[in-house]
Structures are given as structure tokens and as C-alpha cells.
Amino acid sequence: MRTHSRKTPLAAMICAVLYLAACGHSASSTDGVPGAASPQAANFPPAPPADTTGGFDGTRAYKHVEQLVAIGPHSAGSEGIRRAQSYIIEQLKSFGCTVDEQDFHAPSTPVGDVAMKNIVVKIPSTNPNMIMYASHYDTKRLDNFVGANDGGSSTGVLLELARLLCARKNAETIWLVFFDGEEAFNSQWADPDHTYGSKELAARLALSGDLRHLKALVLVDMVGPPNPIFKRESSSTPWLTDIIWSTAARLGYGKIFVKDTNAIEDDHTSFLQRDVPATDVIDFESPVLEYWHTSRDTLDKIDPRTLAITGHVLIASLPELEKKIQ
Ligand SMILES: [Zn+2]
Numbered sequence: 001m002r003t004h005s006r007k008t009p010l011a012a013m014i015c016a017v018l019y020l021a022a023c024g025h026s027a028s029s030t031d032g033v034p035g036a037a038s039p040q041a042a043n044f045p046p047a048p049p050a051d052t053t054g055g056f057d058g059t060r061a062y063k064h065v066e067q068l069v070a071i072g073p074h075s076a077g078s079e080g081i082r083r084a085q086s087y088i089i090e091q092l093k094s095f096g097c098t099v100d101e102q103d104f105h106a107p108s109t110p111v112g113d114v115a116m117k118n119i120v121v122k123i124p125s126t127n128p129n130m131i132m133y134a135s136h137y138d139t140k141r142l143d144n145f146v147g148a149n150d151g152g153s154s155t156g157v158l159l160e161l162a163r164l165l166c167a168r169k170n171a172e173t174i175w176l177v178f179f180d181g182e183e184a185f186n187s188q189w190a191d192p193d194h195t196y197g198s199k200e201l202a203a204r205l206a207l208s209g210d211l212r213h214l215k216a217l218v219l220v221d222m223v224g225p226p227n228p229i230f231k232r233e234s235s236s237t238p239w240l241t242d243i244i245w246s247t248a249a250r251l252g253y254g255k256i257f258v259k260d261t262n263a264i265e266d267d268h269t270s271f272l273q274r275d276v277p278a279t280d281v282i283d284f285e286s287p288v289l290e291y292w293h294t295s296r297d298t299l300d301k302i303d304p305r306t307l308a309i310t311g312h313v314l315i316a317s318l319p320e321l322e323k324k325i326q
Helices: 009-027 056-070 078-095 150-164 196-208 239-251 269-272 304-325
Strands: 099-109 112-123 130-136 171-178 214-221 231-235 256-261 277-280
Touching: 056 078, 056 304, 078 099, 078 112, 078 150, 078 239, 078 256, 099 150, 099 196, 112 196, 130 150, 130 196, 130 269, 130 304, 150 171, 150 214, 150 304, 171 196, 196 269, 214 239, 214 256, 214 269, 214 304, 231 277, 239 269, 239 304, 269 277
Parallel strands: 130 171, 130 214, 214 277, 231 256
Antiparallel strands: 099 112, 112 171
């Protein structure tokens, strides 16, 4: 969960209304009903062929989401998240990726000390300048919440991106990061109860001195719904957002990656706060907000075409990003 962090009173009111609308549903009658969160595929058309989306296979990404949903709820510290970790790591290794499992503890969450794990794929290059793509893979701690869109969709996209990028030589060092503990343990999002994984990694990189090599972070989150709207996140780094959004426009996705803005706190915030250029690709609009953080965030909300579009934009924007940071 994340809040709009707009500063004006009017916007704050809108934010509160959005928040209440979204959370009101979490207490709806479908919650707690056995089977309410059962995985269910929708009747969306298949993803476009990978040779039309820069090699990114939306069908493969969708299958990852399906597998993650089948695991069931996997909030930070739960039994389920260990199965999600095993799945992600096993897939990454099958792609030939080098995987660094970064275990850590969040010592003072609202539920006490929680063991967490960031999963970091490091794709080396002779150029130390680094680009990072990231997603969170934990799901919100709610009954019957499987997070097909919130947690699953972006993890599926990142896994498919790993299959492509680990198999080739890249002009810069690339890291693909699967963050644990993005979600707040409490029902409401309030500092410091959220983004445990990204705060941990940013702190580690600052401590080791490697943070100075990190030139761009592209975060994806909630990238699975049909007819998505990705607004420019206003706290993000403008030049980096420009590269992603202009690539999308060039590929014909200008009605999806729109010029409107919103303000969202997410894992990219942990890096922005340390002056790392970062941006967030996220659909945080209606109708997503009607099922966000409810047991209705199920597989039937995931459109393989949206996963493919997201992946296509990420892979197609890489050359310009590489040129920019050299
Ligand atoms: Zn969430």
C-alpha cells in the first residue's frame, strides 16, 4: 500500500477519499470467504508475440504471476514468502542469472522482528555504472490476499526481464532487485512501517560506497491490469521518467504512459531520498483502486498484454538509458 503524498489540502482530501475507498473494500463481505482469493484466469487475449515486443514474452511473465498467485498469500515473514523466494530464485538460476540472496532483519516492525530477504540479480559489465530494475514480491498481510497485481504482476515482469538480460552482454552493470517488505504491516501506510527491503538495500549500498555507481532505478509496481494508465510520478527524477515515457510514446503506448502526474511513495522513494535518480511505473488509478489491497486482487485482473507492454517499454528504453549514463 502506498499513499498519495500530495501536499495541498484539496489533494490531501482526494488522497483520503481514495484511500478510504480502497480500504473500505478490504472490509467487504468477500473478505474471509474461502475461495474468494482462488486463482482464476480471465479471458483476456494472449500477449503479443515476443518478436513484436523487443523479445519480452508477456505469456512467460503471465505464467510467473500465475505461479506466484498459486503460492497463496506471501507477506513478509510468512511461510508463503519462503515459497515465493524459492520460486523466484529457482527461475532466476534457470535463466543463468547470478543471484545474491540478501537476508536481513527488520527489527522493529509493528509485529516485532521480521526476517526478510531481498533477491538481487547482478549482471556484471566492465562499466561499473549501474542501472537497477526493481519490484517488490511480498504481498500485503491481509486474509486471502494473493496480490496478483500488487506484488505479482511486477515480479512476473522482472523475472521475464531477467531471462532476457542475464543471457546477454550489456553496456552497463545491471541489477534486478526483488524487494521484500514493501507493504506496511499495519493496515495504513505510515512511516516507518513500509519499504523495508528498499531501505535496507539503499543503506547497504551507501555503506559499501557502491551507491555512487547506481545511476538509475526503474521501479515497476502494479503493472497487470487491462487498459492501464501509467501517470508520471511527480517525486521521481524527471530525466529518467522522460526516457521511459518517451520510449513508450515512440512505441505507440502514449495513451498508456500519459502526461498526467500523480504522487506516490513506493520503493523508489528509498533511493530518491539518497539522491539516486529513480522513477516508478505504476497504475494507481480506478478501477485498480476498487480491488487494491482486497482479496479480489486475483489472477483474473491480470492482462498478459499489459505485462508485455511494460516489459517492452523497459527493454526498449535501455539503450537510451545506457547512452545517458555511459
Ligand atoms: Zn500494496
